[in-house]
Amino acid sequence: MKAQPITDPSRKYRKLITAVSILIPVVVAILFTVRLPNVAPLDFLPPIYASINALTALILVVAYIAILNKKIKLHETLMKIAIGLSLVFLVMYVAYHMTSDPTPYGRDGMIKYVYYFILISHIILSIGIIPMVLVTYVRAISKRFADHKKIAVITFPIWLYIAVTGVIVYLMIAPYY
Numbered sequence: 001m002k003a004q005p006i007t008d009p010s011r012k013y014r015k016l017i018t019a020v021s022i023l024i025p026v027v028v029a030i031l032f033t034v035r036l037p038n039v040a041p042l043d044f045l046p047p048i049y050a051s052i053n054a055l056t057a058l059i060l061v062v063a064y065i066a067i068l069n070k071k072i073k074l075h076e077t078l079m080k081i082a083i084g085l086s087l088v089f090l091v092m093y094v095a096y097h098m099t100s101d102p103t104p105y106g107r108d109g110m111i112k113y114v115y116y117f118i119l120i121s122h123i124i125l126s127i128g129i130i131p132m133v134l135v136t137y138v139r140a141i142s143k144r145f146a147d148h149k150k151i152a153v154i155t156f157p158i159w160l161y162i163a164v165t166g167v168i169v170y171l172m173i174a175p176y177y
């Protein structure tokens with residue numbers, strides 16, 4: 001029996017998206033258990049990667065406005081920048097945690113629960129956004145714009161939430177570094 005040709009151009013990316021979506025959180029979790037000996041803590045990184053989160057949020061909003069105004073090339077460029085910034089953030093975040101002990105949140109009361117709610121939702125959604133961004137991107141580069149839009153309307157607000165809450169988490173924990 002002859003194999004059917006792949007009619008959906010994004011199907012060829014399915015295994016890669018699945019692998020990357022599993023591999024990134026697993027590798028990050030493993031690297032969080034590693035402490036680099038004889039390396040000074042990279043204490044200067046948190047405000048930088050928080051700024052990267054803020055910039056990512058801004059770029060996501062501008063990219064959204066660009067697509068609403070039919071500025072497709074600008075939208076495409078901005079989305080590539082947002083993906084690149086997310087990767088830079090991830091590298092810096094892991095590097096910081098490989099050289100530094102975790103910083104405990106220093107406040108008590110209701111604000112502590114608010115902090116942990118924001119942090120936990122941020123982390124969980126950060127894991128889930130990986131396949132969503134990849135599928136959204138692949139649908140765009142495969143010129144499946146109707147399908148791209150269907151998932152982009154879900155991906156965008158989640159990714160924006162992650163970027164904004166990354167900044168909020170930093171601002172809430174910064175006094176305790």
